[in-house]
Amino acid sequence: MKKILPIIFILLILASCSNDDNSPNPTIGTWKLVKTRNHVFATPDDPNKETITDYSDKNIFYTFDAKYNLTISMDGKIEQHQYEYKLDYLSGGPTVGESKIPIVNIDGSKWTYGISDKGEMILGKSYTDGSDLYFVRQ
Secondary structure (H helix, E strand, O other): OOOOOHHHHHHHHHHHHOHHHOOOHHHHHEEEEEEEEEEEOOEEOOOEEEEEEEOOOEEEEEEEEOOOEEEEEEOEEEEEEEEEEEEEOOOOOOOOOOOOEEEEEEEOEEEEEEEOOOOOEEEEHHHHOOOOEEEEEE
């Protein structure tokens, strides 16, 4: 009996561990920016507004590598950034009713991550009245 209790204890500890932070990184690769969507929230006097800007004719590319380097190239100019893809709370910590969602953190700025029904990657800031960026994989 004395030998079984430590084994049960170890099994319980291992069973409680989760690996949801080790999720695969779907951002890796080169993505072309095709459009942005800005959504301004309504006030009683002003209805919701949405502005879409088309970038499909521009050569703006975001390259995410496996070492968490992001290279943005546009019109011959190159910018280097650090990024992290992870499942996290949008608020930064667990709150009542909140669950972890895919987040891309670029130089400390939190973007939501998603894939549209057209297969476009969406990096979003609309939760703070910011832009949502739409990309197609190259």
